[in-house]
Amino acid sequence: MNAVTAEDLPALAAGAHLLASGAGRTDVDGVLHWLSALLTEHGPVPLVQPDELAPDTACAAIGLVGSVTALAELPMVGDEPLQVVRALEARLGTTLGAVAALDAATANALTPVAAAASLGLPLVNCDGMGRVFPLIHQTSFALAGVSLTPLAAVGATGDTLVLDATPERAERLLRAAVNVSGGWMLTAMYPTTTARLPSAGIVGSISRAIAVGRALLDATDTDDLAIRLKAQAGSRVLGTGRVVELEHRTRPADTGHPAYPSSIVVRSHAEPVRLIRLEAQNELLLALVDGAVAAAVPDIICLLDPHDGHVIDVESVTVGSEVQVVVVPAADVWHTPQGLALVGPRSFGFPLSGMGHQGM
Amino acid sequence: MRIGARLSGRAVRGVLADAGHVLGQSTAVGARALGTVLHELGNLAPHGVRSVTLEISDLLVEAVRRPRTDLGVTPVSVLRVLPRVPRHAALADHPSSTLRSFVPHRTTVSGGHDLFGTPLAPLDVPSAVEAAREARRLGLEAIAVVATGAVGAPGHESAVAKAVLDAVPDLRVSLSHEVGGMGLLVRETAAVLNAALLSAAGRLVDRCQRATRPLGDVPCWFATGDGGRVSAERLRALPVLGLQAKWAMTLLGAAVLNGRDNATIVVEDGTTCTIGEVRDGLPHVAADLQGALGVRLAAPQPVLTTTGTESFRAGPERSLRGSPDVSPVVIGNGDLDLATVGAASCEPTSWVDLVVHAGSTDELRQQQRATEDRACGMVATSDAPPGSERIVESSATALAYVRAGTYRLRVRAAAGARP
Numbered sequence: 200m201n202a203v204t205a206e207d208l209p210a211l212a213a214g215a216h217l218l219a220s221g222a223g224r225t226d227v228d229g230v231l232h233w234l235s236a237l238l239t240e241h242g243p244v245p246l247v248q249p250d251e252l253a254p255d256t257a258c259a260a261i262g263l264v265g266s267v268t269a270l271a272e273l274p275m276v277g278d279e280p281l282q283v284v285r286a287l288e289a290r291l292g293t294t295l296g297a298v299a300a301l302d303a304a305t306a307n308a309l310t311p312v313a314a315a316a317s318l319g320l321p322l323v324n325c326d327g328m329g330r331v332f333p334l335i336h337q338t339s340f341a342l343a344g345v346s347l348t349p350l351a352a353v354g355a356t357g358d359t360l361v362l363d364a365t366p367e368r369a370e371r372l373l374r375a376a377v378n379v380s381g382g383w384m385l386t387a388m389y390p391t392t393t394a395r396l397p398s399a400g401i402v403g404s405i406s407r408a409i410a411v412g413r414a415l416l417d418a419t420d421t422d423d424l425a426i427r428l429k430a431q432a433g434s435r436v437l438g439t440g441r442v443v444e445l446e447h448r449t450r451p452a453d454t455g456h457p458a459y460p461s462s463i464v465v466r467s468h469a470e471p472v473r474l475i476r477l478e479a480q481n482e483l484l485l486a487l488v489d490g491a492v493a494a495a496v497p498d499i500i501c502l503l504d505p506h507d508g509h510v511i512d513v514e515s516v517t518v519g520s521e522v523q524v525v526v527v528p529a530a531d532v533w534h535t536p537q538g539l540a541l542v543g544p545r546s547f548g549f550p551l552s553g554m555g556h557q558g559m
Numbered sequence: 560m561r562i563g564a565r566l567s568g569r570a571v572r573g574v575l576a577d578a579g580h581v582l583g584q585s586t587a588v589g590a591r592a593l594g595t596v597l598h599e600l601g602n603l604a605p606h607g608v609r610s611v612t613l614e615i616s617d618l619l620v621e622a623v624r625r626p627r628t629d630l631g632v633t634p635v636s637v638l639r640v641l642p643r644v645p646r647h648a649a650l651a652d653h654p655s656s657t658l659r660s661f662v663p664h665r666t667t668v669s670g671g672h673d674l675f676g677t678p679l680a681p682l683d684v685p686s687a688v689e690a691a692r693e694a695r696r697l698g699l700e701a702i703a704v705v706a707t708g709a710v711g712a713p714g715h716e717s718a719v720a721k722a723v724l725d726a727v728p729d730l731r732v733s734l735s736h737e738v739g740g741m742g743l744l745v746r747e748t749a750a751v752l753n754a755a756l757l758s759a760a761g762r763l764v765d766r767c768q769r770a771t772r773p774l775g776d777v778p779c780w781f782a783t784g785d786g787g788r789v790s791a792e793r794l795r796a797l798p799v800l801g802l803q804a805k806w807a808m809t810l811l812g813a814a815v816l817n818g819r820d821n822a823t824i825v826v827e828d829g830t831t832c833t834i835g836e837v838r839d840g841l842p843h844v845a846a847d848l849q850g851a852l853g854v855r856l857a858a859p860q861p862v863l864t865t866t867g868t869e870s871f872r873a874g875p876e877r878s879l880r881g882s883p884d885v886s887p888v889v890i891g892n893g894d895l896d897l898a899t900v901g902a903a904s905c906e907p908t909s910w911v912d913l914v915v916h917a918g919s920t921d922e923l924r925q926q927q928r929a930t931e932d933r934a935c936g937m938v939a940t941s942d943a944p945p946g947s948e949r950i951v952e953s954s955a956t957a958l959a960y961v962r963a964g965t966y967r968l969r970v971r972a973a974a975g976a977r978p
Contacts, residue, residue: 222959226742226847226855232654233647266961268914269674271742273707277647333960356642356679378962381642381673381707420877445954447920447966459964461957481959506834506864506878514967515847517954519838 200406202243203312203322205235207409213510214412215308217527218330220482220499221513223267223305229274230309237316244312245321246405247297252321254394257293259284259387260327261311262301264335264352264373268514269382270306279353279385280314286351287387290361297321297393301338301386302328303404310385311405323393325400329407329530330499333481335373336366337542339532340389343399350388354380401530407432411527415508421523424508428525437486437493437524438475439505440467442516460548463513465522475524479513484547486524494526495544495551497533501525560604563782563812563903564596565805565896566767567617572896575600575608576903579815584895593770601774611771612902614782615763616804620851622759623752623802626661630762632755633701634661635733636694637747638687640670640706640715642680655854658748661755664697666690670715672708674914674958674965679707682715684722691723691730701731701757703750707743709736710913731757738799740846740857740912741967749857753799760798764791778942782808782901784850784860786842787908787973789941803850803860808901810835810842810861813890815904816897823879823887825871826897832871834878834887835863841951841973846912859910859971906974907941908951909934918964927955927968934972943974 203211208231216223238244252258261280263270288294298318300311303326315322327338336347348369352360358380362369377384391399414431418424428434444464463483465475475493478485483500486493494500502511505523516522532538544551560582564573571592575583583603587595593613601608618630626632637653644667645651651667653659668690670682687704694702702723706715713736720732733754735746764781768791771779781794784803794801813824814837826833836843844859866878879887890897911934917923935948952971 226745228654228855229650229744232652233649236647236649264960266674266958266965268741268958268967269961271744272674273641273671273679274645274650274743276641276643276645277650379673379677381679382961422877445956447923447955447957459957479957514956514958515845516956517952517969519843519952 200409201246203246203405204243205238208235210409210412210416211308211312211405212412213415214408214410215304216510217411217415217501218304218408218499220330220501221479222331222482223510223512226271227267227306227309230306233275233277234309234313234316237313241316241319244315246324247321249323249325249393249396249400249402252297252323252393254392256296256393257291258295258297258299258323258391258393258396259287260299260301260340260389261314261385261387262307263310263383264386265377265383267305273355273381273383275385276355279355280310280317282359283351283353283385283387284314284318286353286359286361287349287390290349290351291390295320297323299323299396299400300326300404301388302326302331303408304328304331307331308405308408322405323396323400324405325396325402326404327389327400329401329404329533330497331482332542334370335388336370338389339401339530340391340399341366342532342537342541343395345389345391345395345399347388349390350386352376352384352386354384356380360384401532415510418508421503421505421508428527432527434525434527437488437526438465438467438469438473439523440465440475442518442520442522445516445518463516465524477524478549480547483513485544485549486526492551495549496547497529497538497542499527499529501527560606561609561903562597562600562611563614563899563901564593564611565614565898565902566593571596572899573597573600574895574899574903575603576900579818579904581816581895581900593767594773597770597774608774608777610778610780611774612780612782612788612905613767614804614808614898614902616801618763619756619760619798619802622756623657623852630759632661633758634663634699635751635754636690636699636702637662637665637751638690638702638704638719639665639667639747640682640704640719641667642669642671653744653747655748657852657854658751662751664694664699671706672712672715674708674711674961675916676708676712682718684718687719688722688726691727695727695730701733701754703733703735703747703754705735705743705747705750709746710739710741733757737797738857739910741914742847742857745847745855745857748854749799752802753797756798761795764795767791782905783908784858785844785908785910785971786811786905788905789907799856799858802856802858805898806833806835806861806863807842807844808898808905810837810901811905812897812900813888814840816900817888819888825887825889827868827889827891830868832866832868832878833863834866835861839951840975841908907938907943908971908973909937911968911970914958914965914967916962916964917966923955923966927953930968930970931972934970938972938974947974948972949975
């Protein structure tokens with residue numbers, strides 16, 4: 200594909216929802232409505248491979264930092280993409296020629312499209328996560344040595360922030376600003392040139408999210424969905440059952456991460472009955488079946504409604520919810536020693552050794 | 560003995576029931592149908608009728624779908640309270656064309672709070688009053704007020720309501736926090752539907768109360784989408800609560816008739832099967848779902864799936880996948896309207912959905928208990944038998960990517976002993 204059109208948006212939103220690993224939210228209707236209007240006004244956004252642009256084209260990753268629930272409560276005003284890119288350009292003293300995605304998951308698959316449409320720029324078909332991680336330096340861009348800062352951030356309140364700091368300091372400073380700015384800010388970070396993206400970015404993330412979304416939207420039933428998701432994303436089903444327990448603060452919290460840890464216990468229906476324990480902190484991070492590790496971050500653990508295949512978010516899970524636990528392998532870069540050091544189970548406080556694709 | 564009745568089009572169907580047993584049925588069509596049905600069923604109750612519960616969701620949905628009819632909705636104004644005015648028309652508007660069709664006037668004024676109750680911008684009361692005056696000049700009778708953060712901090716919505724009612728006393732005001740729920744758009748949907756339905760619901764409630772009067776001093780209640788019931792006055796103020804009641808009452812009625820407190824209910828209607836669930840004697844419900852109007856709503860409603868009847872019969876296990884219920888209740892077309900049985904059996908309920916901050920698990924438990932007490936209090940003030948309140952569901956889930964210790968609490972309470 201070489202463009203993102205208004206017709207692609209439902210699939211992009213659906214795929215991005217699955218790739219959020221339980222951290223998404225269904226009601227991005229307002230963002231979709233706005234984005235659809237933008238694409239109708241400005242035409243489709245060109246979706247380009249990194250090597251299709253001149254190597255010295257300046258670009259940056261666009262993404263919302265903060266809570267999607269806060270975004271649902273405090274919608275965007277509409278000028279944030281323009282404001283944040285202009286703020287970063289002013290700091291850099293250069294004009295961007297393209298934008299990329301910070302992470303092609305949750306609403307963050309949509310915000311770079313909005314930025315590209317608002318600014319009349321091409322969208323590079325890559326992101327820095329291939330899913331979503333909680334910290335802004337947990338990216339393939341950072342692994343490849345692209346500087347996270349300077350970064351710019353704009354909130355719905357009109358606050359504009361430009362940060363120069365180390366990645367860890369930038370995370371903390373930005374998070375503090377997000378918390379007083381209504382719960383989210385749109386950011387432009389990792390300023391670089393498109394020459395670096397083939398090695399620093401996870402190439403194909405936007406088209407992958409759309410393909411995964413089409414599998415979700417086009418499936419005739421959950422059997423069909425499992426087949427389509429396996430073909431599209433190499434997914435596997437861990438089990439289907441009913442949530443029997445929700446627990447909070449089940450393990451020590453790393454103060455550097457937003458949100459406290461929680462656990463979800465699912466009792467499977469199929470014989471033999473199994474207990475699937477899901478450890479969450481923002482996203483679903485670990486799945487244990489009868490105490491044995493069955494999947495772990497960086498792979499994408501997600502929940503589907505076993506009746507209709509809709510993605511279920513951790514936030515909307517209640518005791519009694521029916522769920523199917525599905526695992527989608529993460530991008531290859533996350534299974535390298537450097538990738539696992541940055542986003543593997545140990546970086547989230549689980550004392551597990553690195554795991555290969557498809558877990559164990 | 561209780562009467563449950565369902566009003567749909569010009570027809571009314573009702574039952575007289577006692578402890579889950581149907582003692583009599585009645586059906587009538589026409590302007591006096593409700594009075595006829597209540598009279599007939601009342602005559603079957605030798606010791607009188609304890610209550611009448613009416614299920615009117617078909618009429619409310621019809622009012623929304625056919626705004627220009629006698630019982631149709633009236634156009635409303637929307638007033639959003641946000642820190643900044645949207646810079647793109649699509650963000651100033653609602654994504655649902657159904658909603659937009661009866662909102663000819665909308666304004667955004669400065670104000671609102673974040674998820675933790677901190678003000679994001681000072682409230683611009685003069686602009687809110689001017690917007691209300693303009694709405695009245697345009698001939699609008701109601702205004703829906705939606706402030707960001709209003710579930711946790713309703714102050715700006717309340718302040719707008721007071722100022723608007725002082726300045727334009729004949730304008731009716733609907734506030735989003737009164738329905739509750741997370742998300743500005745889903746609350747706006749509820750507030751707009753409320754405002755648009757106020758007149759129609761008022762006329763319906765009047766009609767129902769008039770028809771009930773000959774039964775004597777019998778309370779007239781209205782069924783709600785979460786499987787409970789509310790007083791006539793509450794439905795008059797919050798008609799949106801009754802919008803999705805039909806399926807909630809149908810699931811409840813099917814479970815009651817089959818003596819099941821926990822069951823998957825499959826209702827076959829021609830070529831379509833609708834599947835829902837009853838848990839602990841109440842329909843399984845959720846907020847943020849798309850209902851009969853195809854628009855996401857903050858008010859709770861039954862979780863339903865549909866499938867083809869032939870497909871269901873060929874392989875029921877495929878349609879019931881994920882359900883632990885090995886013997887679902889399958890209901891075909893019959894004479895008995897299940898929703899009337901559900902209406903005759905339902906009890907008061909409440910639903911609280913909010914965001915809290917808790918620094919420790921103890922503090923979270925404390926907040927959860929306080930929310931549970933609040934939910935029980937809401938049940939207790941809805942004509943529930945004293946001391947009968949119980950917590951049906953109480954969940955806390957951590958919100959992602961926001962200040963650590965932020966949780967969404969959802970608590971559902973109901974009257975009646977736990978099954």
